[in-house]
Amino acid sequence: xxxxxxxxxxxxxxxxxxxxxxVGGATVDITPDQPVGLDGMRGIRVSTKAATxxxxxxxxxxxxxxxxxxxxxxxxxxxxxxxxxxxxxKVREKLKGRLSGFDLKKIFLCATHTHSAPVTEDGKYALPxxxxxxxxxxxxxxxxxxxxxxxxxxxxRKPGKAGWGQGHAVIAQNRRAVYADGTAKMYGAxxxxxxxxxxxxxxxxxxxxxxxxxxxxxxxxxxxxPCPSQEVGGNxxxxxxxxxxYNTLRERHGKSLFILPWTGAGGDVVSRLMYGKAADERMRxxxxxxxRIDELARRIVNAWExxxxxxxxxxxxxxxxxxxxxxxxxxxRQVTDAEVAEARKEAAKYxxxxxxxxxxxxxxxxxxxxEAQKAGTEEPFKxxxxxxxxxxxxxxxxxxxxxxxxxxxxxxxxxAIQTFVIQLACSSGGYLASERAVRGGGYGAVIxxxxxxxxxxxxxxxxxxxxxxxxxEQPVTTKRPAxxxxxx
Amino acid sequence: MKTILALIIAVxxxxxxxxxxxxVGSATADITxxxxxxxxxxxxxRVAREIHSxxxxxxxxxxxxxxxxxxxxxxxxxxxLCVIRPGIQEGFRKHLAGKLPGFDLNKLFLxxxxxxxxxxxxxxxxxxxxxxxxxxxxxxxPWLYERMADAVVKAWExxxxxxxxxxxxxxxxGHNRRVVYSDGKAKMHGNTNDPMFRGVExxxxxxxxxxxxxxxxxxxxxxxxxxxxxxQAAGGGNKVSxxxxxxxxxxxxxxxxxxxxxxxxxxxxxxxxxxxxxxKKAEERMLKLRGLNYDxxxxxxVAAAFDDIAGVIAKDIRTxxxxxxxxxxxxxxxxxxxxxxxxxARKVCEEIDTRTTRAKNDAWRRHFxxxxxxxxxxxxxxxxxxxxxxxxxxxxxxxxxxxxxxxxxxxxxxQIEARSPAVQTFQIxxxxxxxxxxxxxxxxxxxxxxxxxxxAFDNYSATAASSLVGPExxxxxxxxxxxxxxxxxxxxTK
Numbered sequence: 001x002x003x004x005x006x007x008x009x010x011x012x013x014x015x016x017x018x019x020x021x022x023v024g025g026a027t028v029d030i031t032p033d034q035p036v037g038l039d040g041m042r043g044i045r046v047s048t049k050a051a052t053x054x055x056x057x058x059x060x061x062x063x064x065x066x067x068x069x070x071x072x073x074x075x076x077x078x079x080x081x082x083x084x085x086x087x088x089x090k091v092r093e094k095l096k097g098r099l100s101g102f103d104l105k106k107i108f109l110c111a112t113h114t115h116s117a118p119v120t121e122d123g124k125y126a127l128p129x130x131x132x133x134x135x136x137x138x139x140x141x142x143x144x145x146x147x148x149x150x151x152x153x154x155x156x157r158k159p160g161k162a163g164w165g166q167g168h169a170v171i172a173q174n175r176r177a178v179y180a181d182g183t184a185k186m187y188g189a190x191x192x193x194x195x196x197x198x199x200x201x202x203x204x205x206x207x208x209x210x211x212x213x214x215x216x217x218x219x220x221x222x223x224x225x226p227c228p229s230q231e232v233g234g235n236x237x238x239x240x241x242x243x244x245x246y247n248t249l250r251e252r253h254g255k256s257l258f259i260l261p262w263t264g265a266g267g268d269v270v271s272r273l274m275y276g277k278a279a280d281e282r283m284r285x286x287x288x289x290x291x292r293i294d295e296l297a298r299r300i301v302n303a304w305e306x307x308x309x310x311x312x313x314x315x316x317x318x319x320x321x322x323x324x325x326x327x328x329x330x331x332x333r334q335v336t337d338a339e340v341a342e343a344r345k346e347a348a349k350y351x352x353x354x355x356x357x358x359x360x361x362x363x364x365x366x367x368x369x370x371e372a373q374k375a376g377t378e379e380p381f382k383x384x385x386x387x388x389x390x391x392x393x394x395x396x397x398x399x400x401x402x403x404x405x406x407x408x409x410x411x412x413x414x415x416a417i418q419t420f421v422i423q424l425a426c427s428s429g430g431y432l433a434s435e436r437a438v439r440g441g442g443y444g445a446v447i448x449x450x451x452x453x454x455x456x457x458x459x460x461x462x463x464x465x466x467x468x469x470x471x472x473e474q475p476v477t478t479k480r481p482a483x484x485x486x487x488x
Numbered sequence: 489m490k491t492i493l494a495l496i497i498a499v500x501x502x503x504x505x506x507x508x509x510x511x512v513g514s515a516t517a518d519i520t521x522x523x524x525x526x527x528x529x530x531x532x533x534r535v536a537r538e539i540h541s542x543x544x545x546x547x548x549x550x551x552x553x554x555x556x557x558x559x560x561x562x563x564x565x566x567x568x569l570c571v572i573r574p575g576i577q578e579g580f581r582k583h584l585a586g587k588l589p590g591f592d593l594n595k596l597f598l599x600x601x602x603x604x605x606x607x608x609x610x611x612x613x614x615x616x617x618x619x620x621x622x623x624x625x626x627x628x629x630p631w632l633y634e635r636m637a638d639a640v641v642k643a644w645e646x647x648x649x650x651x652x653x654x655x656x657x658x659x660x661x662g663h664n665r666r667v668v669y670s671d672g673k674a675k676m677h678g679n680t681n682d683p684m685f686r687g688v689e690x691x692x693x694x695x696x697x698x699x700x701x702x703x704x705x706x707x708x709x710x711x712x713x714x715x716x717x718x719x720q721a722a723g724g725g726n727k728v729s730x731x732x733x734x735x736x737x738x739x740x741x742x743x744x745x746x747x748x749x750x751x752x753x754x755x756x757x758x759x760x761x762x763x764x765x766x767x768k769k770a771e772e773r774m775l776k777l778r779g780l781n782y783d784x785x786x787x788x789x790v791a792a793a794f795d796d797i798a799g800v801i802a803k804d805i806r807t808x809x810x811x812x813x814x815x816x817x818x819x820x821x822x823x824x825x826x827x828x829x830x831x832x833a834r835k836v837c838e839e840i841d842t843r844t845t846r847a848k849n850d851a852w853r854r855h856f857x858x859x860x861x862x863x864x865x866x867x868x869x870x871x872x873x874x875x876x877x878x879x880x881x882x883x884x885x886x887x888x889x890x891x892x893x894x895x896x897x898x899x900x901x902x903q904i905e906a907r908s909p910a911v912q913t914f915q916i917x918x919x920x921x922x923x924x925x926x927x928x929x930x931x932x933x934x935x936x937x938x939x940x941x942x943x944a945f946d947n948y949s950a951t952a953a954s955s956l957v958g959p960e961x962x963x964x965x966x967x968x969x970x971x972x973x974x975x976x977x978x979x980x981t982k
Binding site: 275 | 655656657658659660664680681682683685686687688690691692694695765766767769770771773774777778789797800801803804899902903905906907911912931932933967
């Protein structure tokens with residue numbers, strides 16, 4: 001019987017081309033050397049200093065059959081708030097002619113969502129005319145650096161190995177409190193007798209990909225954490241809790257380790273606590289007065305180590321790599337008469353105050369959408385969807401602050417052993433709220449916050465799951481069974 | 489005026505009960521029957537003939553003393569049992585009468601870890617015929633009382649001047665087990681790999697609350713751990729098992745001392761068990777890579793959380809904490825049975841009653857639906873409108889401890905924690921037992937997930953048959969618990 005099994009395995013090997021995985025990485029500093037406007041809040045903030053560097057890390061993956069390239073991907077994780085409209089195109093533009101044989105569509109950028117990184121769009125805030133780097137100037141600097149990182153990662157790719165594992169870290173905290181009257185509020189008080197529950201689920205899985213070189217040295221890791229990094233406030237440039245994660249992992253696993261944070265679906269979560277703050281503060285004090293970001297980093301690193309401990313027992317050299325890129329369309333959330341009336345009133349209130357430009361734009365866009373909707377000229381929401389298969393792992397992107405429920409649906413319906421959902425990738429689609437959140441209202445779930453609503457969210461889930469299934473339906477191209485490696 | 493008077497009384501009472509010293513005692517009893525035994529927790533009875541892991545009752549005795557005078561006390565017993573069924577705690581207190589001089593037996597409570605691989609406690613729980621040659625519940629319970637009483641007496645008698653520390657950590661052990669679909673219906677352990685799947689119904693609480701107790705030399709003597717998950721990591725099986733608490737205790741003792749008494753408590757977790765709803769393939773793979781089973785994996789996570797906390801809180805060991813223990817008999821509005829629910833339940837009961845050959849799960853179903861009929865008829869006559877329960881609330885330093893007898897949905901535990909004035913609120917569900925069963929206490933969103941049907945598992949845990957107390961009663965429980973905790977915090981501490 002064993003012999004038959006071996007023959008069967010031989011048949012697979014003989015009929016399917018071997019896939020060799022090539023891996024490259026590069027990290028660049030994208031910290032501005034001048035004061036910048038900081039993105040992510042309603043008010044204007046100009047940076048006073050760089051408390052930490054901001055970086056972008058590129059991971060290049062290629063599967064090869066001999067000299068033939070079978071498929072490829074370059075993924076760039078950036079310490080910025082979002083990949084605003086046009087940024088990814090600029091990077092691709094700057095790479096034209098620099099990556100021989102590589103389809104530039106197979107690059108995508110994603111953001112950690114730090115709220116302490118530069119604005120990249122002119123006109124979003126009324127920033128001072130002088131003494132502050134213009135957003136478009138910063139965007140040009142940043143996209144050049146990212147293009148350099150991509151080129152470097154592609155050029156330095158070499159045969160490597162991959163592994164994957166899962167740990168757990170309690171980082172994400174659902175930030176929407178629900179009250180007795182059914183309304184919900186982002187960061188609402190929970191010590192209120194009318195508080196009834198936290199609105200939704202939190203995903204505390206930490207999915208990790210590991211890449212080794214031929215000498216079995218760990219060279220890169222991607223960490224899919226379903227929580228944006230926005231613990232830090234204030235006016236300093238800051239990479240948020242990922243900064244201590246970078247430092248700790250590099251201290252332990254090599255200073256040249258390429259680390260890619262991939263933010264999972266977490267539009268309704270942040271790392272800030274909704275209750276239990278006194279206990280958290282006391283524990284951090286007892287740990288040596290560590291900061292909240294150090295505590296979060298400690299948990300992420302522990303989860304990473306936990307995943308690493310398992311993944312080291314299953315390192316693979318011949319993993320399948322497939323990458324599909326699709327342009328898909330999602331229905332827009334429809335603006336109601338009541339919603340447009342409110343938005344019109346609010347936009348008028350802020351129209352003449354430059355300091356309220358964010359609030360004006362937030363409301364005026366609803367009015368514009370309503371008018372397009374009435375005129376029948378409204379376009380569906382167009383987005384670029386990347387779906388990859390790396391061994392038994394699926395990776396799927398979206399440009400939203402995607403509520404956890406959708407990410408959980410994708411993971412539950414995915415054919416993969418582990419599914420990495422990367423939000424805030426390629427572009428910037430705003431919040432995509434769940435049905436229960438829309439019912440509860442509040443920032444993050446009102447019409448101003450959502451271009452796409454639950455109807456579009458469901459289309460996104462279905463299209464993503466379909467794309468993953470397509471990749472899994474194709475025959476597997478492994479050369480040999482998974483190798484087991486003893487722990488070092 | 490009433491409030492001021494209550495405050496004055498509380499201040500006067502508490503000011504005379506503030507502890508200058510904490511006395512601690514602990515002991516453990518093996519409560520594993522060494523013969524075949526019927527197991528509870530499922531719709532059919534299973535007779536266990538093997539032991540996967542032994543069952544224990546862990547006892548913690550606390551006393552506060554001021555100048556040599558005892559000011560308050562408590563005995564907490566964590567049991568590797570499914571539920572402290574009606575009458576069990578009362579019977580145990582009777583059994584203890586005269587054995588604990590100076591101790592108010594009302595200040596003792598039992599709590600269950602909710603392992604589904606522990607003995608049946610009520611003779612009438614299933615069809616007696618199915619108990620076969622197993623140890624009958626009516627034999628097991630007196631034997632259990634003997635074993636637990638020995639440990640309680642030992643813990644009380646060996647109490648000595650000690651110390652306490654507390655801390656909070658995290659372990660992703662429990663998962664919300666209720667799955668919601670596009671038609672609004674919910675299902676416990678429903679399939680998530682379904683295009684109709686829309687989300688996991690509620691929040692998950694992954695907090696691990698720890699209380700460590702030390703002897704006078706600051707050596708760890710006992711550890712109480714409360715976390716929102718029932719002991720249901722490994723499912724099914726016909727072997728006696730303490731579930732993941734066996735592995736957690738083993739690891740904690742290996743690392744912190746072979747004699748450490750570990751008390752596992754289940755915090756509100758009516759909708760939370762250790763089984764993953766979404767992530768099963770990855771979990772299974774990681775188990776294989778680690779060479780562990782699921783009990784061992786959850787035990788590993790609990791022990792890791794304990795390690796993470798214990799080392800840190802050892803820097804803040806206290807000997808002179810306030811300790812106050814209130815026991816209140818309260819009443820919650822009962823869930824009212826509708827006519828439609830009564831009709832469904834009556835139909836099922838009539839069908840079972842007219843059957844000549846009974847199915848294996850008929851005893852369980854008859855009891856499940858029969859209670860709905862009984863409640864409806866009583867409510868029509870003005871009875872069964874309130875649910876009586878015993879509430880224990882303690883203040884131990886900056887920690888509040890609060891009990892309830894239910895499988896209380898996580899949302900209610902979060903409300904209590906969020907509104908509590910304590911630095912940490914250590915909640916224990918499935919604690920104490922009254923004259924009536926307790927069952928689940930679901931949230932409004934869970935109740936909205938489906939009505940009672942002839943299939944007991946349609947929206948199981950949230951229908952009228954699954955819950956004697958509904959959202960209205962739950963809110964009363966939350967308010968009364970928070971109010972009692974606040975009372976204990978209103979007085980200045982020494």
